[in-house]
Amino acid sequence: MVAEGPQRRRLRLPEGYDPARHGEALRSWVRQQLGPSWALEMVDLVAGVAYARRQVEVTELEAADGSAERMEVRLASGTRPSDAERVAARLEDQHPGWTMTAFDPWLGRAELAKVPDGHRRVRAAVATALGVKPWDVGVEARPGGGYRLRLPASYMPSRHDDRLDEVATSVIGSLGWYVEADPPHLRAEVIPGDPPTFPAVLPYPFGALSETMRLSVGHCLGRSGAELGPEVALDLEANPHALVSGTTGSGKSVALWAIIGGALRAGWQVAIVDGPKGGVDFAAFQPACFAWGDSLERAAEVVKAVYEEGRSRKQALKASGARRWHDMAPGHRPPPLMLVVDELTSLIIPEPVPKGVPKDHPLVVEASERNLAKAEILSALGKIARELRYVGVSLVGATQKASTATGIPTELRDNMGAHFLLGLRPSESQRRLALTHPETVPEVPAHLAEDVAASRGVGVYELDGAPPGVLKVYWATPEDYMAHAR
Numbered sequence: 001m002v003a004e005g006p007q008r009r010r011l012r013l014p015e016g017y018d019p020a021r022h023g024e025a026l027r028s029w030v031r032q033q034l035g036p037s038w039a040l041e042m043v044d045l046v047a048g049v050a051y052a053r054r055q056v057e058v059t060e061l062e063a064a065d066g067s068a069e070r071m072e073v074r075l076a077s078g079t080r081p082s083d084a085e086r087v088a089a090r091l092e093d094q095h096p097g098w099t100m101t102a103f104d105p106w107l108g109r110a111e112l113a114k115v116p117d118g119h120r121r122v123r124a125a126v127a128t129a130l131g132v133k134p135w136d137v138g139v140e141a142r143p144g145g146g147y148r149l150r151l152p153a154s155y156m157p158s159r160h161d162d163r164l165d166e167v168a169t170s171v172i173g174s175l176g177w178y179v180e181a182d183p184p185h186l187r188a189e190v191i192p193g194d195p196p197t198f199p200a201v202l203p204y205p206f207g208a209l210s211e212t213m214r215l216s217v218g219h220c221l222g223r224s225g226a227e228l229g230p231e232v233a234l235d236l237e238a239n240p241h242a243l244v245s246g247t248t249g250s251g252k253s254v255a256l257w258a259i260i261g262g263a264l265r266a267g268w269q270v271a272i273v274d275g276p277k278g279g280v281d282f283a284a285f286q287p288a289c290f291a292w293g294d295s296l297e298r299a300a301e302v303v304k305a306v307y308e309e310g311r312s313r314k315q316a317l318k319a320s321g322a323r324r325w326h327d328m329a330p331g332h333r334p335p336p337l338m339l340v341v342d343e344l345t346s347l348i349i350p351e352p353v354p355k356g357v358p359k360d361h362p363l364v365v366e367a368s369e370r371n372l373a374k375a376e377i378l379s380a381l382g383k384i385a386r387e388l389r390y391v392g393v394s395l396v397g398a399t400q401k402a403s404t405a406t407g408i409p410t411e412l413r414d415n416m417g418a419h420f421l422l423g424l425r426p427s428e429s430q431r432r433l434a435l436t437h438p439e440t441v442p443e444v445p446a447h448l449a450e451d452v453a454a455s456r457g458v459g460v461y462e463l464d465g466a467p468p469g470v471l472k473v474y475w476a477t478p479e480d481y482m483a484h485a486r
């Protein structure tokens with residue numbers, strides 16, 4: 001039996017009541033006679049009665065002049081958190097044009113407001129991104145464009161900021177829009193902006209102080225418009241080795257210039273190896289170099305010499321009792337040493353030895369000798385990357401990789417902790433070869449890739465201890481760098 005009470009009324013059905021024909025009329029009669037908070041609950045045709053139930057009680061309209069933007073609703077006692085969807089649907093149905101903007105069953109209240117359609121869409125998108133209900137998020141217009149958000153208590157910057165940025169750029173606005181959050185106050189602003197881009201040239205910051213173990217490479221893409229992101233630098237104390245990959249003409253050699261230039265400026269010893277091209281891209285650096293390898297044979301010698309130098313440093317380090325090179329007293333340690341290898345792949349991938357030719361034929365002898373030199377280079381590079389991590393020796397390589405077959409061994413790549421992949425539209429397989437975690441590294445945005453000037457020297461990076469991103473490499477010529485070498 002259904003009990004009557006302050007929240008429930010029993011109604012006698014008129015003679016000849018037919019639910020199919022009179023149901024709608026009865027429902028509106030209930031609302032008109034008992035008030036908008038009442039709804040038909042059930043009809044008992046056998047007993048000839050119907051029950052109406054008081055769902056909610058509208059107790060307060062904030063503005064009395066009829067232009068109310070907000071009203072407060074008292075929830076029926078016993079309303080539970082899980083009733084939110086149902087209550088919202090009913091309230092919004094009973095008050096067309098109004099939206100439930102707060103739901104607090106513990107305090108027995110809800111709130112309705114007139115929310116413009118655009119704001120409802122923003123609210124839904126933000127709520128989905130944060131994994132909450134739409135009424136847990138507040139939206140209002142932001143002076144100057146965009147939106148102001150009230151965030152739920154469950155908001156956590158580390159978990160939600162990426163998702164909010166995604167909503168800002170892909171649902172609410174477009175590329176270049178961004179979110180500025182104020183976590184302590186649970187507030188955020190969604191701010192409109194133009195798609196982020198780079199200038200045609202990013203001059204190397206010769207005016208900035210040089211730090212020995214932190215070498216500037218370029219700038220990260222900003223959030224919006226021409227605003228630059230933070231500087232991207234190699235932290236060679238945290239990770240002494242780096243690998244620059246990219247297709248031909250993508251800016252690998254220019255990136256090596258920046259690293260070599262920074263190293264010379266900071267007082268490093270630099271050894272340069274570039275067999276295939278005979279060192280033409282680096283000729284201007286030669287006078288400042290500790291060692292120079294512009295042929296395969298010389299390259300093998302230089303790489304082995306650097307390894308031997310590193311080993312003797314390791315002995316000295318041991319004898320000094322220090323754990324790492326930079327823990328040694330400055331007067332008692334040699335300057336850090338950087339081995340730069342351009343066109344790395346062609347120095348380590350063996351070439352085919354002609355088949356069906358006598359073993360002592362000059363062609364076979366020559367190929368075998370070259371392959372021996374390559375094997376020595378690969379072995380020494382592997383040992384430098386693996387064994388000489390904290391002795392003040394850095395290995396910086398550049399490579400153009402076309403396929404897995406010509407890629408550098410995964411172990412060597414992973415030991416060269418900092419990864420740059422220059423170029424605008426690398427294939428999936430290039431990304432897999434160049435990066436350890438390609439799935440976490442963003443891609444160069446299409447609008448930037450299409451801009452010939454802005455996209456020169458642009459690519460992506462993956463560094464230890466910093467989020468991956470899109471960067472543009474600094475520009476200066478080897479002569480500029482030489483003018484600033486120590």
Ligand SMILES: Nc1ncnc2c1ncn2[C@@H]1O[C@H](COP(=O)(O)OP(=O)(O)OP(=O)(O)O)[C@@H](O)[C@H]1O
Pocket residue numbers: 200201202246247248249250251252253254255400456457458472473474475
């Ligand atoms: N950071 C940059 N800023 C401006 N222009 C750049 C930048 N990097 C590269 N360029 C332009 O692109 C050209 C090619 O660059 P670079 O020689 O470094 O490419 P690469 O990847 O070494 O090519 P390759 O595979 O042929 O050696 C440069 O001569 C320069 O004009």
Ligand SMILES: [Mg+2]
Pocket residue numbers: 252253254281342
């Ligand atoms: Mg090059």
